[in-house]
């Protein structure tokens with residue numbers, strides 16, 4: 643197991659350094675710890691060092707972990723592909739969903755959200771890589787999807803998310819993130835009250851912060867290389 647406390651400190655420094663380098667407000671970027679395939683102990687260790695937000699991709703694995711960590715007031719984000727037969731469990735157990743990309747799934751999440759939990763925070767996932775990726779709504783579908791989600795009482799539209807095809811060159815990495823930021827700005831100009839750009843992983847978080855990320859989703863740099871998925 644990686645030394646999670648040391649990795650967390652290093653990551654926080656990396657985020658603060660990128661905020662300074664790209665003229666972002668201090669502490670304007672939030673770290674989402676991606677804990678898919680990781681055990682409850684690793685989540686607890688990170689939580690013990692001040693990490694509050696955790697991201698999961700697989701519903702069954704996540705629900706067990708969330709139950710085991712009950713009472714720790716952690717914030718759970720669903721970031722994986724959403725199967726329609728899993729919408730109830732997602733709506734009941736999570737605080738955020740980053741990967742909403744279809745109207746039908748939006749309706750199902752809204753219908754299944756327990757009233758006492760308050761609205762589910764939602765980011766629309768956008769496919770900024772064209773043919774290279776299957777997940778996410780095409781950019782031209784985002785306005786209609788936003789309108790649908792904004793009309794659902796048990797969902798709260800917070801912003802946009804993307805997971806671009808990997809690239810090594812900083813300029814190439816920045817391009818899809820810039821596209822996502824511009825889409826967010828378009829929606830804001832149409833009157834949507836949005837505050838979230840969920841973008842950037844271990845390999846491209848500096849590029850994402852340069853383009854305005856407010857949440858970076860980090861697994862490998864925190865917990866080490868995943869053995870299985």
Ligand SMILES: *Cc1c(COP(=O)(O)O)cnc(C)c1O
Nearest residue numbers: 676721805843844859860861862
């Ligand atoms: C796994 C995953 C991450 C984390 O990626 P790392 O390269 O391990 O930091 C971020 N976002 C999504 C949607 C993921 O599935």
